[in-house]
Amino acid sequence: MIQVRPLIATLQAVFFSAALLLSGCGQSAPTPAPTDAAQQTAEAPATAKGAAATTQPTGDSQKQTRLYKDFMNREVEIPAHAERVIFIGNTAGDLLALGVKPVGLNMIDAKPTVFGDELQGVEDVGHPGDPEKMLALNPDLIILGVNIEEERLQVFSKIAPTVAFDKYRPVKERLLTLGDILDRQPEAKAWIADYEKQTEQFWSNMQAQGQVKPNETASVFIFYDGGKSLYALGTQGLSSSLYHEKGFKPTGAIQKMLDNGVSFEEFSKERLGEVAGADDFVVHPFSPVLQKLQTLYSTRHPDNDPGGMRERILFHELLELIFAAKRNADTRLSPELAVEQTRAFLHTHFQEPITVEQLASLAHLPRWQYSHLFKSLTGQKPLDYLTDLRIRRAKELLLYSDDRLYEIADQVGFKDQYYFNRRFRQATGVTPRQFIRMQQERLSYRDATGRKIALPPAPERIVMIGDAPGELLALGVSPVGINKANSSGILYQEQLFGVADIGHPVDWEKIAELQPDLILLGFCEDEELIRKLSRITPIVTYNKYAPLYQRFRTIATIVGRQQLAEEWIATHEQKLNALKRHLPLPNREETASSFICQDGKLFVMAGKGLLSTLYGSGMVNAQANIRKLIAQHVAFAEVTPEQLPLFAGDRVYLIQSANDSQTRQQLERTAQWSNLPAVQNGQAYLIDDKWNYDDPITKQYLLDELPVLLGQTS
Template sequence: MHHTLHEQVPMHINVSLDNMWFKLQSIELVRDGRIEQQLIESYVLIIVKSGVGCLTMDLDEYPLRQDAIHIALPGQTLGVTLQDEDELELYVIKFEVCWDSVSHPTFPLVGEIPIYPKAQTVLLCDLMYSYCRSEQPVERFRGQSAFLELLYWIIKNIRMLPELDSRTALESTKAYIESHYNESITIEQLARMAKISPKYYVDLFKKTYGKSAMDYVTEVRVNYAKQFMVQSDARLRDIAHQVGYNDEFYFSRKFKKEVGVSPTAYMKNRRRKIVAYSSPILGQLLALKMIPYAAPLHPKWTAYYHKMYRTDIPLHLSAYRFNEDWESNIEALIQAEPDVVISSDELQAVEKEKLRQVAPIFYISAQDKNWREQLQLTGQLLGAGQEADTWLLNYDRKVTHARGRLLQELKDDTILIMSIFKQSYHLAPARGMRDVLFQDLQLQSPAGVDPTVCNQSISLEQLAGFDVDRILLNVCQEPESLNHWQSLQTSSLWQNLKAVRRNCVYMISSDPWREYSAYAIGRMVDDLLKLVYGHRTN
C-alpha cells in the first residue's frame, strides 16, 4: 500500500470576532526554536516558519509543525523544546485583545488550531517582522495591518477535524495506543488505521515523535504499570496482564530495560507513600534514590522534575507560582492518605495546621541547615542515612574533578553569577549559586564583591566597575524581566562590559540554579561544565 497525498479543500469555520479589537505588541523570530518555560501576561500566537519541535502550554504538550498554529492566553505558561538534532524556526507574536462592550466574550482561538499550510501565512509574518523592526514609525504602524491580515488568513484556513491527511491520522493512532495499551498492538494494525503503508508509518512516527511506535507502546504500558504498582495488593502477574503482557517474565525484562530496576524492586520502593511537599525536598529524595508518591510538578516552576519524573510520581501537586494552590494540594493529599509528609519549614501557620490533618509531617529547616545537613537529616528520617553519605562522597569526588577542569579552562578569570528580576539586578540571588561557585568549586570573584553574601542588589554602573571576566546570568521568565533584558542588551553600558565584549555571558535557568537541594546542586556542577566547555573564547 503506497502513501498518497489527498487534495485538501478548505472548509471554513465561523469564528466570531465581533466587538473585538486587536493590538500587536511585538513579534520575535526565534531562530534556534528554544523558549525557556515562562509565564505570559498577553495573548501569544506561535507560528512555525520551518522545522518541528514540541510546545508546552501549562500542562499540555503539542507537536509544533507548519499545519497548525498555537495561541496561549494571559496567565498561562509556555515553552518550546527540540528533539535531538531537530531544527526549528518560529515566530512568537504577542498581542492584546480589547472589547467594545462591557461583556467580554470568550476569545475563540485558543490552544492548537489546525490550519492548511499556506506560504501566505509565513510571508505575512516575514513582512510584519520587517515592518516592526523598521526605524520609520509609519512602517511600524504598517505592522498592525499585517497582523490583522494574518488573523484573517488564519481564520480563512482553519482545518475542520477530523482530517484524512496522514499527520492527523498519525495522531489518532497515537491516541489509540494510549487508550488501548492493554491490548495486542501491531505496526500493521496502526498503519491500516492511518491508511498508509507500514514502512511509511514507521518512518513518519519516528520522525514526528522522536521514537518508534513500538517503543512508545512500551513506554505507555510501563507508565501505567508504575501507577498500578503503588496499590498495596498489586501482584506482578496481574499488573503484567493489565498493561498488555501475557508473560510476566517478558514484562519484567521490558520494565527493567525501560526503568533501570526490576518491577519487584520498584514496587518495594513505591509501597511507602512519601510526600515531598516542596521541590527542594523532592531534590533531596532523588539524591537518596527515592521517588515520592506525591510532589509538586509543573513545566515551568519544576521543569526538570516534570520532564523526567512525571510518569514516576503518581500524584502531581500543583507547583503553580510556587505553592499558590496549597489548599487544593492538601485536599488531594487527604484523599490519597499518604504515610508521611516531608516539607521545608517555610509555610504559613494555617497551611501547617492543615497539613497536620494529612499524615505525620517532618519539617526540614531551610535556613538553619545547609543542603548537606538537610540531605543527611532527610536520610535519617527515612532510614536512608547510608544513601545520604554515599551521595555526598560521590559529590565531593565530582567537585574535585570539576574544579581541576575549570581551573585549566578559566585560569585567573573572575566570575559573577547574577539575576535580572523586572528592572533590578542581584548578585548570587540563591544560596546554592554561592555554595557551588565560591565554596565547592572555589572560583574567583572580582575585586569588590563579597562571595559569601547572597542576593546583593547592585546597579548596572556598579556591575561595570567590577571588570568581571565572565558572567552567569539568570533572567526571570516573566514579561517585565524579559522585556528589560531585551532593552538592556542594546545599552552601551551593557555592551561595554568586559564579559560581554569577550562573549562570555552564560545564560542559566532558574531550574536548577535557584533550588537548594542535593540533586539540584549536583546538576549545577554539570551545567557549569557544559556551559564553559561548550563556549570557547577567541
C-alpha cells in the first residue's frame, strides 16, 4: 500500500504533472497527428461521461462557431477554434498537454505544479472565478472543471460561451473531451499514444529489474482534514499511473472503483483492510522527488537531446526514486513526520484540552525531543502554536457568529470566559469586544485613494510596497514580501531575514507566489498599477509621506492593531518628554535643518526624516522655510545649492547616502556650502542615512543617539 501522508499529499498531483510533462518530451509545438497504429493504441471513450459524442456546425461559416453538448447536458454554441480560453479547475496541465495556454486560470487550483513557468502571463481569475476579472480578459470560451452553482454559471455564460467537463474522469478521457471542445483531437490522441508507449517501456524495465512482483497489489491513500478523513484513489492521481498490465494490480475494492469510474472514495480506518494492497511504503522526505521533477521540467526540449532521451532517463529516475522508498522505508515514521502529524492533530482538536505530554506521546517521542523538533519546524513552542490556532478561530467566531463570549471561549478550547479574555488580549493587544468594534470599523475601510476596501479580518501574509516595513514590525507583523531597495540602509536588517524581495519595480509573479492576503501600497495614483495588484489580493493604499504618528495609526487600523499603535505612541512620547527634561538642549532660539544628497540631487527634509519627530516635540526648532513646508504637509523638497541659505538653520545635518557620496562631496566643495553660518561656526554635522528612515523602530533607536546627533558631544 502506498500511503500518502499529509506532508506529501501533493504527490499525486505532482506525479500526474510529470506524466503530462513527459508526454511533451522533445515537443515545443502542438503534437502532429499520430500514425494509424498510434491512433489504434490511443483508442478510448470518445468523451467523458455525460458529454455529447458529437458537435454540429452552425449557421454562417464566417462566425466559425459550432454546437457542443457538455457534461451537464447543456447545448452551447462555442467557437470552432477558441483562442482566448479561461480555465477554471485543477487540471490546467490538460490544456498545456494539448498546446493550449489559457489567458485566465484560478491559480489556487494550479498549485503545486512543475510547469509553473508555462503559466507566466496567465491571469489569476480567483476561485471560483471573479466575473470582473474574467470580463477584462475578453475570453472567447470558458471551460469549467469544477462544480458550480447555476447562478454563477449564468453569469459566466454572459461573459463568454461556457462549457463544463468532468474533471474526475481518467486523464485519457479528459484529454479527448478537451480535444473535442478545443478542436485539438489529433493532439489529444498523440499525447495518449506517446504516454502509453512510454508507460509500457517503464513497467517492462521495472519488471526486468525485479522491482515489481507478478500480481503485486498496491493502493494509494490521501488523508484530508488533518487525518480525520481517509480516501482511496481510483481513476485519478498517482493510482492511475500505477495500475498497468506489467505494473501493480488494484485490490478488489479498488478494482470496483475503477470499474465504476470512481475517482476517489472515503473509507473508514476500520475498512482499511478491504482496500489496502500487499505493500506498505512511505515516500519521505518528499523534497528529492520534487527536485527530480523540477530538474526534469527545467531541462525539457534541449537542442542537444534529439528525441528527448535525457528527459526519459530523468523520468525513469523519478519513478525509481519513488519505488525505491517502498523497498527501503521503515514502517516507523521519522521524528519530523511524526511531529508534523501532531500539528495536523492540533488543527482538528484545538478545542480539546491538550498538553505537551499528550502530543509527545502521539509522536512516540520524549517530551524534550518533541518540543525541540516542534519549534524547529514551526518556529513556535507547541502550546504557543495551539494558542494561536485558538485565537485565530476565536476571531472568526467573534466576527461571523452571534455566539456569546463564554460560548466562543468554550468552542475554541479556553476553560472560561475570563481566561479567554486574558489570553486574547495578550495575543492581540485588545479585548474581544474591542476587537469586534475595531473590525466592524475596518470592514468598510476607505484608503488613501478614496477607494472603499473590504479588509481581511486578520491579515497574516502582507506584502508591503513603497516603504520600509518598520510600522508593521513595530506592530508585531512580519511581512512576507517587500521591495528591499527601499530598506537597504535600515538599522533592523536582521528582522527582515526570510522576508522575500519582490523587486523594484515590483515583480507581479513573485508577489503572486507569496499568496498574500493583503498588499499595502505607500500611496499611488497609478490606477493601472492598483488594478494589476488587485488581481492578486485586496490592496490598500496609504500615504507614506504622512507624519509618523498619522501613518502608524493608519497602518495599525488596516491590520487591526490599533491598540498596539496607541501604546507605542504613548511610550514614545513619554521617552521624548524624559529626554527633554534631562538632555541639555540647544539654545531655544536656534534652528536646525537636514539635507540629503540622493540620485545626483539635493533635498531638504521637512515633514519626514531625521528631525521630523524632534520638530514637533519642541526639542529642535525648524528653520522658518522648513516650517512652511511642514505646514503644507510636504515630506521633502528638492533644492539647488544656490537655495541652501534659504533653508539652512543654525545647525545643519547633512545626511550621507551610501549610494551617492559623489554628490555630497561635490556639494561640500561649493561656496554655497562653505559660506553657511552653520559650517563656519562648526555646527554642521555629517549623519549616516540610516537615521533618516521615518519609522517607529528607527525613531526608537534615535532616542538613544540624540546626544550625539544633536551635536552635544560631536
